[in-house]
Amino acid sequence: MILKSWHPQLQKSVTACVPGDMASRRNFGLNELDFVFSELVVGSILNFLLMYLLARTAGAGDAASSGRHPSIFTACPPTHMFEPGAYGVFSRMGTFVYKGTLFAAVGFVAGLVGTAISNDLIKIRKKMDPNFQTPNKPPPMPLNALIWAVHMGVSSNFRYQTLNGIEFLLAKGLLSFLFKSFVVVLRCLNNVLGGMSFVVLARLTGSQAAAAAAPPFPPSFSAAAELEQQQQQQQLVNEEEKEEVGVREGGAAARNALPADKVK
Numbered sequence: 001m002i003l004k005s006w007h008p009q010l011q012k013s014v015t016a017c018v019p020g021d022m023a024s025r026r027n028f029g030l031n032e033l034d035f036v037f038s039e040l041v042v043g044s045i046l047n048f049l050l051m052y053l054l055a056r057t058a059g060a061g062d063a064a065s066s067g068r069h070p071s072i073f074t075a076c077p078p079t080h081m082f083e084p085g086a087y088g089v090f091s092r093m094g095t096f097v098y099k100g101t102l103f104a105a106v107g108f109v110a111g112l113v114g115t116a117i118s119n120d121l122i123k124i125r126k127k128m129d130p131n132f133q134t135p136n137k138p139p140p141m142p143l144n145a146l147i148w149a150v151h152m153g154v155s156s157n158f159r160y161q162t163l164n165g166i167e168f169l170l171a172k173g174l175l176s177f178l179f180k181s182f183v184v185v186l187r188c189l190n191n192v193l194g195g196m197s198f199v200v201l202a203r204l205t206g207s208q209a210a211a212a213a214a215p216p217f218p219p220s221f222s223a224a225a226e227l228e229q230q231q232q233q234q235q236l237v238n239e240e241e242k243e244e245v246g247v248r249e250g251g252a253a254a255r256n257a258l259p260a261d262k263v264k
Contacts, residue, residue, distance in 0.1 A: 038139060039198065042114030042148060049106050073098045082165035100157040107152030111145030139208050147198075147207045155197045159190050 076094035077083035083095075119138045126132050163186060170182055202208040 038115060038118035039195070041118045042110050045110040045114050046106060046152070049110060080164035081161050082168050084168070096157065096161055099160065100153040103157045104149040104153030108145050108149035111148030112141060115139060115141045115144045143205065144207050147202055147205055151198050151201055156194060159194060163187065163190055
């Protein structure tokens with residue numbers, strides 16, 4: 001079980017979700033590493049919890065799996081809505097609703113715990129180093145947990161159901177090694193899309209509000225550059241004035257050099 005838990009941590013949190021998350025942020029997330037770290041903590045907790053809730057135990061059959069459902073969902077497919085079997089449309093939609101509720105609950109709990117852990121680690125860092133300042137305001141714990149619940153219940157649930165349906169179709173028409181290759185690619189793309197969709201949702205709700213972009217140059221440098229530009233402009237003005245004075249003086253000297261009978 002330990003190996004099964006750590007495998008998705010490496011695949012999802014590190015190789016897919018984090019790059020997708022950072023690609024959706026300004027400057028590839030380098031100015032929002034605190035938000036990326038918070039998402040990494042929450043995502044790791046999510047993957048660990050979902051492994052226990054979604055992975056089938058060895059030797060457990062479909063009947064045992066469906067028996068764990070609430071009574072209202074006993075007639076629904078036990079794993080995903082596209083699972084083969086004599087299920088009606090409403091039964092399959094029931095699986096979508098049940099999994100969405102389950103995902104939302106797990107997302108809310110993981111959002112609370114993960115956000116609290118990441119915020120506490122930042123507080124400990126500030127106590128150890130009083131000069132340390134985070135570039136952004138820490139995400140509020142209740143709001144961030146709600147955003148994770150919505151993200152998991154809607155976006156993740158929809159992608160989970162769709163991905164299982166695509167894999168079910170591919171398993172019928174592809175050779176084993178091709179099927180496994182497609183599964184790896186699809187799941188990586190799925191997690192990249194998941195990281196990107198969460199950033200969009202967090203931005204829209206204000207859960208993760210990034211600080212205003214810093215000016216391209218420090219204020220002291222900008223002031224020095226502006227002063228230098230003003231000095232160059234003043235120097236050009238002085239040179240133009242000197243040229244005008246020189247022209248006037250040259251004209252006066254030429255008139256003085258003419259004979260008196262030529263001057264009228």
